[in-house]
Amino acid sequence: MEPGDGLHWTVWISAANSWKKRKQIMLLTIDRVQKTYPGGRPVLRDVSLDLDQGQTLALTGESGSGKSTLLNLAAALDSFDGGEITLDGTRLSTLDDAGRARLRRNQVSLVFQQFNLIPSLNVAQNLSFHARLAGVEDTTWNSHLAERLGLSDLLGRFPENLSGGQQQRVAIGRAMAARPNLLLADEPTGNLDETASETVLDLMLSLVADTGAALLLVTHSQKIAGRLDRQVKLSGGRIQ
């Protein structure tokens, strides 16, 4: 990276932070959302919560409590049966399949426990893929991300040749390269050992803080949840 690039991003990040501090905007509103899976089993019952721009929120709960389902609904990956979800002013219930795809492309980024990189693309291509889909690719920002995530030497490799921790760092890089308003992470450290988990979480939180994005993170771990601004616990499809 050129020396000027570092300065450029420092200016950009501090500008974003000051903007975040000045104005707390409601980014995500989940209002009495209901979801029932085929077979009649209700997964979410009148769930409501808000998430402000730049805020981080941990969604905890036991297996089957509906955490991942709620995250999928917020990401416009699935549709709900009742209530409403509003993301940056857009009511998700009004969107068709193409509209939801557009929203995922332009507003939201996702990090999964299984990493879910595209196996046929190398690290550099995976890293820039979402940003290029959204039409916001910035090669300097990508280089900056690669360096911060420790991926600069791995750019030509393919996912199958990376460790779990490295793959998750690529997934975070892919998510952040698109400069999302909202980052949704489903057990992002669930497949990693303790050291790798710490590294990945540190990187994710620092990047979210630097870019001013909001973070909704699903986790089992109280230790991880404790590092986020807020915690919400789901149990039996309801917020406790």
Place this chain on the structure above:
Amino acid sequence: MTWATVQALLSHWRVHRLQLATLLIGIALATGLWSAVQAINAEARASYARANAQLAVGQFDELRDPSGPIPMSRYVELRRAGWQVAAVLEGPYRVGGRTLRLMGVDMVAYPALPAVTEAEQSAEATEPADMLTAPGRLLASPELQPLLRGQTNLPPVLITSALPPDVILTDIGVAERLLNQPGAISRLVVLPNQPRDRLPLNQIAPELKRISPTTQVDTARLTDSFHLNLSAFGLLSFAVGLFIVNGTVGLAFAQRRGMIRTLRALGVSMRRLVWLILTELTVLALIGGSLGLLLGFFLAGALLPDVAATLRGLYGAPVTGQLTLQPKWVLAGLAMAVFGTLLASGHALWRLSNMPLLEGPGVQAWQSNSRARHITAALGLILVVGGAFAYISVGGLVAGFVLLAGLLTGAALLLPALLATALSALARTAREPVSQWVWSDMRAQLPGLSLALMALLLALAANIGVSTMVSSFRLTFVGWLDQRLTAELYVTARDEDQAREITTWLRPQVDAILPIRNVELFHETGPLFLYGVVDDPVYRQHWPLIASTYSVWDDVMAGNAVLINEQLARRASLWPGDELKLSSKHYLPIAGVYSDYGNPTGQAIVSMAQLDQIAPGAEMRRFGVRMPPEGATAMAQNVREQFALSPRVVVQQAAMKAQSRAIFEKTFVVTSALNVLTLGVAGFAILTSLLTLWTQRLPQIAPVWALGLNRAQLARLELLRSVLLAALTACLALPLGLVLAWVLLAVTNVQAFGWRLPMFLFPWDWLWLFVLTLLAALIAAALPALRMLRLPPADLLRVFANER
């Protein structure tokens, strides 16, 4: 423990019913197409054997006169000298517009001819004396009954199934009358149990040549190449079917790895598992094979009439158009199904049996496939080079097939590497993220699709190769017909007197009359028909010579040279400058070689004067009439009315051409049908591969969907991907198909039929095939794309689920 393991193994098929159906269909298609060809070949060979046995062909020594018919006096001398010989007179005989083979045997000398003894024992039995006394009897197959019924000029007909179709058997006395060859004998059959003290042949009849059964050109040997060609196509279809089996079994085994690991962990030995899986595969092969046999039987039944017509037209081979089910065929078909299934499953089973106990189900790592791809490509290259080396160093039909096998197998093995290279090159040109993903994803899909694409490559190459050969042949044949059929009318008179009357009547009204006279001689390579021609500009201008000396026609018309057909030239290795022996006294230099498509026998042409010298008394009943084409129809009608001739014996050029073209089209019905079926099987292979790969596709598609591509876009991309892979394969199939066409035209055709054809290119046909291929790929991909379009998000979300 065994039963519990079997239940566990079989539970896989309960969950994957489509996979089971695909596997059984793959085995059935492979076995069906192969068995159909084998049934056709077996039926044809059985017909030859039956005909040869009934007519005692190829069983005893024969005596022939290389210069023509044997005179009756010679026969009498031989019999008096103690030789146990039976005279045979045979020749073509036209009844109701159809040319039959009339065979007259001296029934007094050879009453034990199998066909005759069998006929005598039949329900319609007659007194043996009836055969010998006037008016005699004709024996014919049931197929000829409608044709011979109501023919008033013929003796009573006895129908017997002991005779092949197209053959009429009678006493030699009746044959002499019907063929209008009194006192003539075509050959003498040397019967078994000859007296020891008889005079040697060279003292009684030095001009006669004794031919042993092994050197007699029989139908089975003449048609060997034709059947070999059919077998090669059957084998190709079998191989294409096995690609489906290989792909399905490979996927089934990959999906069962987890189960196998669990079973082993629970104490089932690998040896037991391998035996159980082998048994399971054998049972599946027997079920699929049985379905295939059923398919093959119906397919063969549908194709056999055309094959029979082809063999009769091309070789005069006696083949019935009906199929009988033979136990040997059933057993061979089932054995082939089991062999093919085990062959196609061998590699997957070997990998499974060598899998470490602790290895997980594993996701297909596509990068690590590049090494395997390189090894496969190297093997393919070795096969291509090996095939070419075999052909260059050995030559001949077998080497031609080795070349074809090496070329096709080698090219199929090279395909994944070539496609990967092409896709890499295309990926480098991609700028958009989606196109970049599409290209790289196509590369990632190659291992799973390569077998289906190999099948498609083989099917397309075979299609291009065979259609180029057939179309080249058609083009050449049509041109050749124009050259050969130069007269506007062809007339066959009842006898020579009527022929003279007609020519006298015609001569002032037409441009020229071209007599068609011929005599059957015998050459060491088989029967030789010698024709005489008059000097007419039409021959000099149009005769289709493929090799000639400078003064070819002057030499032939001066009686100093002979023309021979391509079949004789290739069979006897005789070319311009060589000498042809026509009789013990007549040797003539060869001045030219002409193409003579569709004729299985040797043919030679001399001047009319020369024909009279070599074979005096050759009948003159047929002739061509040259006249302005516009008056031909009226003239044909006039001739028929004037001389009370039927339309069948006064034929116009156009009708003859149409008839010849119809025979030509029939000749390639079988290969064309196999071609289309092979292409269909390849299309099915793509469909099954795409369907079986479907479950493996989700982990690749789901992240892209999550990142913002909707299902409609992904479905379109699925279609595009399949079509692009098929298009790339089709592009690679074109050069392979052209090489295949060249081998078929320059090697196998020459060996199989005795003629070589020029090769023409048909870009419009290729374009049509290309469009068909894309359409097939589109149809094959439509179902997976539709599934993609209708896929509930919940199924895609399962890919991301932590507890999956």
